[in-house]
Amino acid sequence: MLFLCRKIGLAAVMAILLFSLSGCALQINSRFFGGEPTREDTQEGGVDFTATVEAVAEAPSPIPFTILYVDLEIDWAIYEPPQGAYLGAWLQPHVGKRDFEQMVDAKHASFVLEHTIGDDFPTIWVLQSIAAQAVPVFVLKLPGNYDYDFPLAELAAFAHELGNFNLPAFIVFNPLMPNASIDPDDYVLLFRYTRILFRSHAPMAAFVWHGYENTTSPESPFYPGHDMVDWVSIDVLSPQTADGFYIDIPTELLPFYMNFQRYKPIMVLPLGVGHFSRRDYVYRVPQAAEEITRVMGILRDSFPRVRMVVYANSGVSTPEWDNFSLLREPDLIYAYRSVASDDHFLERVIPGSTEGPMLMRSVMHGYYYGGNVFIDREFLTLTQRLPIPNADRVINGRGFVSTSAIDWLKIITDHSRRVIYLS
Numbered sequence: 001m002l003f004l005c006r007k008i009g010l011a012a013v014m015a016i017l018l019f020s021l022s023g024c025a026l027q028i029n030s031r032f033f034g035g036e037p038t039r040e041d042t043q044e045g046g047v048d049f050t051a052t053v054e055a056v057a058e059a060p061s062p063i064p065f066t067i068l069y070v071d072l073e074i075d076w077a078i079y080e081p082p083q084g085a086y087l088g089a090w091l092q093p094h095v096g097k098r099d100f101e102q103m104v105d106a107k108h109a110s111f112v113l114e115h116t117i118g119d120d121f122p123t124i125w126v127l128q129s130i131a132a133q134a135v136p137v138f139v140l141k142l143p144g145n146y147d148y149d150f151p152l153a154e155l156a157a158f159a160h161e162l163g164n165f166n167l168p169a170f171i172v173f174n175p176l177m178p179n180a181s182i183d184p185d186d187y188v189l190l191f192r193y194t195r196i197l198f199r200s201h202a203p204m205a206a207f208v209w210h211g212y213e214n215t216t217s218p219e220s221p222f223y224p225g226h227d228m229v230d231w232v233s234i235d236v237l238s239p240q241t242a243d244g245f246y247i248d249i250p251t252e253l254l255p256f257y258m259n260f261q262r263y264k265p266i267m268v269l270p271l272g273v274g275h276f277s278r279r280d281y282v283y284r285v286p287q288a289a290e291e292i293t294r295v296m297g298i299l300r301d302s303f304p305r306v307r308m309v310v311y312a313n314s315g316v317s318t319p320e321w322d323n324f325s326l327l328r329e330p331d332l333i334y335a336y337r338s339v340a341s342d343d344h345f346l347e348r349v350i351p352g353s354t355e356g357p358m359l360m361r362s363v364m365h366g367y368y369y370g371g372n373v374f375i376d377r378e379f380l381t382l383t384q385r386l387p388i389p390n391a392d393r394v395i396n397g398r399g400f401v402s403t404s405a406i407d408w409l410k411i412i413t414d415h416s417r418r419v420i421y422l423s
Contacts, residue, residue, distance in 0.1 A: 061369075062367040062368070062369040062374075062395050062396075063367060063368045063369065063418065064365045064366070064367055064418070065365060065366040065367060065368055065373070065413070065418045065419060065420045066301070066302040066361060066362075066365070066366075066418060066419045066420070067361070067362035067364065067365065067366045067375065067376070067379060067419075067420045067422065068302075068304060068359045068360065068361055068362070068419055068420070068421050068422070069359070069360055069362060069383060069421075069422040069423070070357045070358070070359060070360075070422065070423045071262075071357065071358055071359075071360045072357050072358075074262060074358045074360070076353050076354040076355060076356075076358070077206070077230050077231060077264060077265050077353070078206045078230050078352075078353055079135075079168060079170075079206055079230075079349055079350060079351070079352075079353075080231075080265045080307055080350075080353070080354055081307060081346055081350050081354065082350075082354045082356060083344075084307075084343070084344045084345065084346045085299070085300070085306055085307050085308055085309050085344060085345055085346065086109035086110055086307060086308040086309070086345075086346050086349055087106065087107075087108050087109055087110075087308075087309060087311075087340055087345040087346060087347060088108055088109060088110035088111065088112060088137060088267075088269075088308055088309065088310035088311070089108050089110075089111055089112070089310060089311050089313050090111075090112040090269075090270045090310055090311070090312050090313060090314060091111060091112075091313055091314065092313070092314045092325075095313070095327070096128075097111050097128055097129065097131075097132040097134065098131075098132055100313065100327070101132070103327055103333060104326065104333055104336055104337050104340060105337050105340075105341075106336070106337055106340035106341065106345075106347070107133075107347035107348075108132075108134055108347065109134060109135060109308075109346055109347055109348055109349050110134050110135045110136070110137050110170065110308065110310070110349065111129055111132070111134050111136065111137065112137040112138075112139060112269070112270070112310055113125055113136065113137070113138055113139070114139045114141065115138050115139065115140055115141070115158075116140075116141050116142075116143050117140055117141065117142055117143060117151050117154045117155055117158060118143050118151055118154045121157075121158060121161040121162075123161075126162075126165060130165075130167065133348070135167070135168045135169060135170065135349040136167075136169050136170070137169070137170040137172065137208075137269075137310070138162075138169065138170070138171050138172065139172045139175060139210075139269075140158070140171055140172065140173050140174065141174065141175070142174055150190050152193070152197075155194050155197055156197050156201065159194075159197045159198045159200070159201035159202045159205075160201045160202075162198075162201070162202040162205060163201040163202035163203070163204075166204065167204060168204050168205075168206070168349055168351060169202070169204065169205045169206070170205070170206050170208055170231065170267075171198060171205050171206070171207050171208060172208040172210050172233060172267075172269065173191060173194055173195075173207060173208070173209075173210075174187070174190065174191060174194075175210035175212070175233075176210060176211060176212040176216075176222055177212060178212055184221035184222050185221075187222050187224075188221075188222065188223075188224045188225075191209070191224040191228060192224050192225070192228050195207050195224070195228045206230040206231055207228065207229060207230050207231075208229070208230065208231045208232065208233050208267060208269075209223065209224060209229045209231075209232050209233070210232070210233045210234065210235075210269065211232065211233070211234050211256060212234075216234070216256060216259070217256075217259035217260070218259065218260065218263060226263055226264070229264060230264070231264055231265050231266070231267055231307070231308075232256075232260050232263075232264045232265075232266055232267070233266065233267035233268070233269040233308075234253070234256050234266070234267075234268065234269070235268075235269055235270055235271075235272075235312075236249050236252050236253050236268055236271055236272075237270070237271075237272040237274070237312065237322075237324065238252075238272065238273055238274060238291070239274035239277055239320070239322040240273070240274040240275060240276075240277070240284050240287060240288060240291075240322075241277070241279060241280075242279075242280060242282070244287075245273075245274070245287075245291060246274075249271070249273075249291075249295045250295065250298045250299070250302070250303075253268065253303070253306075257303055257305070257306070257361070258361070258363050261305045261360060261361060262360070265305055265306075265307035265308075266303075266305055266306050266307060266308075267306075267307070267308040267309075267310065268299070268306060268308070268309045268310065269308070269310045270310045270311060270312035270324075271295070271309055271310065271311050271312060272311070272312035272322075272324035273288050273291045273292050273295065273324060274288065274322045274323060274324055275287070275288035275323060275324075275329065275332065276321075276322070276323040277320040277321060277322045277323065278320045278321045279320050285329050285331050285332060286331060288329075288331075288332060288335075289329075289331040289332050289334070289335035290335070292332065292335045292336055292339065293335050293338065293339055296309070296339040296342075296345075297339065297417075300339075300342060300344045300345075301414075301417040301418075301419055302361065302417075302419060303361065304358070304359035304360070304361060305358070305359075305360070305361075309345070311326070311336065312324045312325075313325050313326050313327060357423075359421075362376070362379050362383075364376035364378060364379040366400075366420040367395050367400060368413070368415070368418075369393070369395065372402050372403070372404065373402070373403045373411070373413050373420060374393050374395065374400035374401065374402055374403070375400060375401055375403060375406070375420065375422075376398060376399075376400055377390075377391045377398075377399040377400060377401050378398070378399070380401060380406070384408075384409075386408055388401065389401050389405045389406070392405065403420075409422050409423065410422070410423045
């Protein structure tokens with residue numbers, strides 16, 4: 001794995017990054033996992049969800065492209081990889097880590113365990129993670145409701161036990177739930193106090209703040225502050241109905257991503273694509289396989305600071321019993337195996353911290369239109385110091401500049417992925 005450093009040129013950085021990227025009103029009341037329904041027969045079918053250069057070139061209307069640009073000012077977080085995203089899985093208790101990896105034929109960098117503070121420390125589970133050469137991700141929950149004395153002694157005991165192993169870990173502490181009754185000040189105080197405990201007893205643990213809705217931002221009263229948060233995470237689950245998927249996962253993720261990408265690496269914890277529910281008892285496996293391929297491809301291509309993707313290999317405890325699991329459906333295993341084999345998805349957590357330029361995503365689009373590539377003029381004005389040419393095209397009411405008029409930037413356009421790289 002190459003570490004991008006400030007000593008190499010930006011053109012070389014972009015070449016490395018482009019090479020690495022080449023290859024491939026429902027309510028969910030809980031993010032935590034339980035049983036899943038069974039099925040005897042399965043459907044089979046292939047997945048092909050690749051846009052072609054020819055399809056883009058022949059399109060008569062403007063085609064939106066994501067703009068990714070190099071930013072030299074971003075601070076890297078502990079365990080943040082120089083490129084790519086760690087692959088993780090949230091398994092049911094009876095599914096072994098190595099058994100799962102053998103079934104999907106993919107090594108995973110991390111596994112997730114939901115743990116309630118005060119329960120016995122999960123020593124065997126941690127040893128199994130070590131044996132699988134995976135970093136543990138603990139979702140630490142407080143026992144019962146929020147209206148009780150905080151278990152500070154139990155938190156210190158857990159931190160001490162984890163510190164005895166002296167290994168990297170991620171702590172997703174006290175994830176926010178919808179309609180939580182806890183006061184924001186109390187939530188932040190407990191988070192910050194617990195972070196200090198872990199710095200003393202388990203200094204190799206990275207702390208993760210988990211938001212509960214896609215519009216959460218650093219301005220949220222529940223956000224503990226950049227000094228106490230190493231990573232941020234959000235769950236994005238898309239049940240499937242007779243009319244299609246309930247949400248578009250990249251669209252749902254985008255506001256949270258744009259709010260945090262300049263500050264923290266982002267986990268999708270977990271990602272889930274549904275293929276069954278009790279709404280109509282219909283299995284829609286081929287559609288789910290296509291969606292897994294599509295979504296993982298978009299995360300790879302257009303969300304460069306999504307640094308860990310944890311798949312929800314379990315049935316989520318929704319009222320409709322939406323099933324997000326992979327293991328009982330050969331088509332889903334095949335689709336997941338195909339995307340997991342992409343070099344972008346990493347099988348080992350990188351210790352230490354990283355330095356160097358970082359790819360960021362612009363909130364504004366570029367477009368391919370009439371054989372030319374155009375970039376939003378406002379984006380150029382905000383990010384570039386040199387004089388910006390006047391707009392020579394208006395698209396959707398906004399001014400755009402042709403890349404042919406921009407000779408001070410290195411611009412790489414990937415038509416198949418619909419991404420514009422700037423350096």
